[in-house]
Amino acid sequence: MTIHFSEGLIASPMFSGLAPKSVERLMRVARPVRFRRGENIFLHQSRADCCYVILSGWVKLYRVTPNGNEALVRMHSQFETVGFCDGLRDQVHSYGAEAASICRLLSLPTAEIRALAAEDQEFASRLLAHTLSALEQMFDQVESLKTQTAIQRVAAFLLRHARRVEGRTVVELPFEKSLVAAHLGIKPESLSRVLARLKAHGLALNQSEIEVVNRDLLEGVIRSDPADAWA
Amino acid sequence: MTIHFSEGLIASPMFSGLAPKSVERLMRVARPVRFRRGENIFLHQSRADCCYVILSGWVKLYRVTPNGNEALVRMHSQFETVGFCDGLRDQVHSYGAEAASICRLLSLPTAEIRALAAEDQEFASRLLAHTLSALEQMFDQVESLKTQTAIQRVAAFLLRHARRVEGRTVVELPFEKSLVAAHLGIKPESLSRVLARLKAHGLALNQSEIEVVNRDLLEGVIRSDPADAWA
DNA sequence: CGTTAGGTTGAAAAGCATCAACCCGTGTGG
DNA sequence: CCACACGGGTTGATGCTTTTCAACCTAACG
Incomplete structure (x- = not known):
C-alpha cells in the first residue's frame, strides 16, 4: 500500500x-x-x-x-x-x-x-x-490572454492537446468544456461558437469528437492578425 | 564607486x-x-x-x-x-x-x-x-485579466498607485500611458476612453493630472458586476 | 516655426457576453 | 418501462465592450 x-x-x-x-x-x-x-x-x-x-x-x-x-x-x-x-x-x-x-x-x-x-x-x-x-507557464498564459483572441487561444489549445490515433489527429478534451472555456478565459457559449467557426479552418466536429483535419489551416488561424479576415 | x-x-x-x-x-x-x-x-x-x-x-x-x-x-x-x-x-x-x-x-x-x-x-x-x-503576482495578473473588464482593471490600477499629496489623492502614472495600457492588456485609445468614463465615478482629470475625488465610487466600479449598469 | 511623439476623439466594426430557449443523453422514481 | 428532471452543451437575438482606422490636438524640441 x-x-x-x-x-x-x-x-x-x-x-x-x-x-x-x-x-x-x-x-x-x-x-x-x-x-x-x-x-x-x-x-x-x-x-x-x-x-x-x-x-x-x-x-x-x-x-x-x-x-x-x-x-x-x-x-x-x-x-x-x-x-x-x-x-x-x-x-x-x-x-x-x-x-x-x-x-x-x-x-x-x-x-x-x-x-x-x-x-x-x-x-x-x-x-x-x-x-x-x-512562473514561465504563467508568462505563457498572460501572453496568450493579452495578445490572442478567443479563437486563437482555442486553436492553440486544440493543437497542444491533439494526438495521433489510428492515423487521425484527434483532440480529446482533458476536462469538460465549461472548464476548458474558463481555462481559456471565455464563456462556455463562446467556446461552443468558436469551435463551430473553426470548422472552416481545419477542424471537424463529429458528435463530441474533435478532429484536426488540416493542421496548417489551424496554425494559420493562430498566426494571422485579427485584422486580416479569416471569416 | x-x-x-x-x-x-x-x-x-x-x-x-x-x-x-x-x-x-x-x-x-x-x-x-x-x-x-x-x-x-x-x-x-x-x-x-x-x-x-x-x-x-x-x-x-x-x-x-x-x-x-x-x-x-x-x-x-x-x-x-x-x-x-x-x-x-x-x-x-x-x-x-x-x-x-x-x-x-x-x-x-x-x-x-x-x-x-x-x-x-x-x-x-x-x-x-x-x-x-x-509567481503569486502572476496569479493576480491572470485573475484580473480573466475576471475584470478594462474599466475595472484601470480603476484598480489607479487605486493601487494613488498617493495622498497635500490633502488630495493624486495618481502619478509610473510610466507613459501607452505602457500603462499595455500593462493592463488594452489599447492606448481604450485607456483614454476609460479614463474619460471614470470621470463619472470619482475621478478628476485636470490636464494630465489624475485625481481620485471619491475613492468609494471608484472602488464601487471594481466591485460591481459588468451586468449592473454603471453607465 | 515646422516637426514629431504621445495622447485624444469620432465613427464603424469586430469580438464577446448575456439571456433565454432548446437539445440530448443519463439517471431516477413512480 | 416510461415520464420526468437534470446537467452539460448548443443556438439565436441582442447589446455592451473593445478594437480599428483615421483625423486631430498639443506640448516639446530642434
Whole structure:
C-alpha cells in the first residue's frame, strides 16, 4: 500500500531523484486523500498546512473575486503538485483548489517539506527549478490572454492537446468544456461558437469528437492578425 | 564607486541580508550598465548569461508573438531583479527586456549567482521565496485579466498607485500611458476612453493630472458586476 | 516655426457576453 | 418501462465592450 503511494511520489517531477531515505521520511507523514468531483480541497486564504501530489484526476486552482466571479487560474493533473506555492512560505493559500474530477491525492505536511528542503540542497534546488518553470507557464498564459483572441487561444489549445490515433489527429478534451472555456478565459457559449467557426479552418466536429483535419489551416488561424479576415 | 553600487545591491530584496563576504564576491563580478529609453537589454531566446538588479528607472519585460504582436508581461523598477527566471536555470531568456526609461542596472553573471546559491543556503531559500512571490503576482495578473473588464482593471490600477499629496489623492502614472495600457492588456485609445468614463465615478482629470475625488465610487466600479449598469 | 511623439476623439466594426430557449443523453422514481 | 428532471452543451437575438482606422490636438524640441 505504502509502496504504491510512494511510487506516485517519485513519479512526480518535483520529488523524482529524491534519496530513498528522504522518500521514506516523507511517506511516513504522507496521507492519501480522495475527492469527488466538485469537492473542495482547500480554500483561498486558508492556512497552507498541506501540499499535495496528484496521483490521479484533475485539480483546478481558482480565485473568487469580491463580486463573486470565479477565475480559473490553472489546471493540474497526474504527478503535478498543488499548494506548494504558499506552503513553502508558511503562508495562507493564494488560491483555492477543487477537484475537477474524481481524484486521488497524496497530502504532505508543509512543515516536513520545508524541513527537507533545508537539509537536502539538491531537493531545494529542484524546488526552485520547479517554481521557475511554473512562473514561465504563467508568462505563457498572460501572453496568450493579452495578445490572442478567443479563437486563437482555442486553436492553440486544440493543437497542444491533439494526438495521433489510428492515423487521425484527434483532440480529446482533458476536462469538460465549461472548464476548458474558463481555462481559456471565455464563456462556455463562446467556446461552443468558436469551435463551430473553426470548422472552416481545419477542424471537424463529429458528435463530441474533435478532429484536426488540416493542421496548417489551424496554425494559420493562430498566426494571422485579427485584422486580416479569416471569416 | 563600488560602494555605491553595492548599496544598490543590498537594497534589493533579493540580496538584502547577504553576508558582507558574499556581497563583496558579487561586486567583484558585477558591472554597472546604462540604457536609454527604448534600448534593448536582452532579447527573448538569447542566452541568460547575466541577471540584473535595477538601480534606477523602469524595465519592461515583453514577448513578441509570431505575428508580430507584443505582449507586455511585467514592468520592473528600482531594486527589483530582472532576468533571474532563466538565468538560475542556465537557459535562454523566456522574455525580452527593454528599458522603458533611462535606467541604470547592475549586471551579474548568472554563473556566479548559481554558485553562490549552491554554497549559501540562506540565499538559496531567499531566491525561492522571491520566485514564489513573483509567481503569486502572476496569479493576480491572470485573475484580473480573466475576471475584470478594462474599466475595472484601470480603476484598480489607479487605486493601487494613488498617493495622498497635500490633502488630495493624486495618481502619478509610473510610466507613459501607452505602457500603462499595455500593462493592463488594452489599447492606448481604450485607456483614454476609460479614463474619460471614470470621470463619472470619482475621478478628476485636470490636464494630465489624475485625481481620485471619491475613492468609494471608484472602488464601487471594481466591485460591481459588468451586468449592473454603471453607465 | 515646422516637426514629431504621445495622447485624444469620432465613427464603424469586430469580438464577446448575456439571456433565454432548446437539445440530448443519463439517471431516477413512480 | 416510461415520464420526468437534470446537467452539460448548443443556438439565436441582442447589446455592451473593445478594437480599428483615421483625423486631430498639443506640448516639446530642434
